[in-house]
Amino acid sequence: MNKICCKSCKSYIYSQVKLDKFQCLPCKLKKTPSVLKCTACRKSDGIMIRANGEDWIHYNCMMALKDLLHMEREQNIFKDLC
Ligand SMILES: [Zn+2]
Ligand SMILES: [Zn+2]
Numbered sequence: 001m002n003k004i005c006c007k008s009c010k011s012y013i014y015s016q017v018k019l020d021k022f023q024c025l026p027c028k029l030k031k032t033p034s035v036l037k038c039t040a041c042r043k044s045d046g047i048m049i050r051a052n053g054e055d056w057i058h059y060n061c062m063m064a065l066k067d068l069l070h071m072e073r074e075q076n077i078f079k080d081l082c
Pocket of ligand 2: 038039040041043058061
């Protein structure tokens with residue numbers, strides 16, 4: 001597994017995908033990850049991605065749920081992040 005660390009907020013995740021320069025979506029959009037709440041676990045911080053509209057979900061929560069949600073493949077999730 002590769003450690004992927006956001007260059008701005010220093011949150012990280014482990015993924016099969018290898019990214020050298022990664023910035024999480026909240027940082028990219030100039031949002032503070034700590035004010036966002038994960039739609040799955042209701043916690044803040046960590047690497048979040050957009051779920052639906054204005055909802056955010058942790059990358060890790062999403063990975064746990066993705067079969068349920070029929071989310072796109074992991075690579076596609078990172079597509080617009082780098
Ligand atoms: Zn970040
Ligand atoms: Zn979560």
